[in-house]
Amino acid sequence: MNDADKQALVERYIAAYNAFDIDGMVALLSDDVRFENHAGGVLTTTTDGRDAFRALAEQSRRLFSVREQRVTSWRFDPERTIVEIDYRGTLAQDVPGGPAAGTELALKGRSEFGFAGARINHLADFS
Template sequence: MDDTRARQALIDRYIAAYNAFDVDGMLAVLAPDVRFENFSAGRLTAQAHGIEAFRQLAGHAAALFSEREQRVTARRDHADRVVVDIAYRGVLAADIPDGPKAGTVLEMTGQSEFEFADGRISRIVDRS
């Protein structure tokens, strides 16, 4: 399998696991020293370094939603990374303090940037 197809397969597995609330499935495609950053409106809102920190962050995020789906709408392959455009839809499972209530549907678009090392995803940067 060539690099482009291998990278796409990793991204597809990661997103399928994300959509299924399968944290272990997400972790299965990540490097042990994975780096994750989430930016919203240009501001860093979450980050994790290492598989255990990512596990905790992913578990917390999964508990916030009763439904969630990331759908890739475009993909750009670069020599050192893959950037995908994402359409996101989620339904809140609980009230957010001073924010939206349980049952609120959140829809947004964004980008996820994936980097790779040793056949795994080594860095993810989400932007919305």
């Protein structure tokens, strides 16, 4: 898979993410996909496999009424594609002990994508 193909796949994934299209996201993943979320230097969430990823994505979808990832830069190496992300989202419900529904969050982070064949087999988000 060349860099242009990797970029096109990541762009399709992010478009599906922004549209809350869980089926569209999952269709781009390998059966054994690994997902990791890192916040503040701590690994906070992991899933292994498409079914576990789908369950987490469904749960996350309910948290936001609006969400958008926007890529600000791309970096390609043989093992992965790294994108710097500007993220914004509006909470759809109160977070216990945290912000209330309607609060807009804005974060900067990065996502690292690994590939197997023509699918994403590893996704790690860092914020």
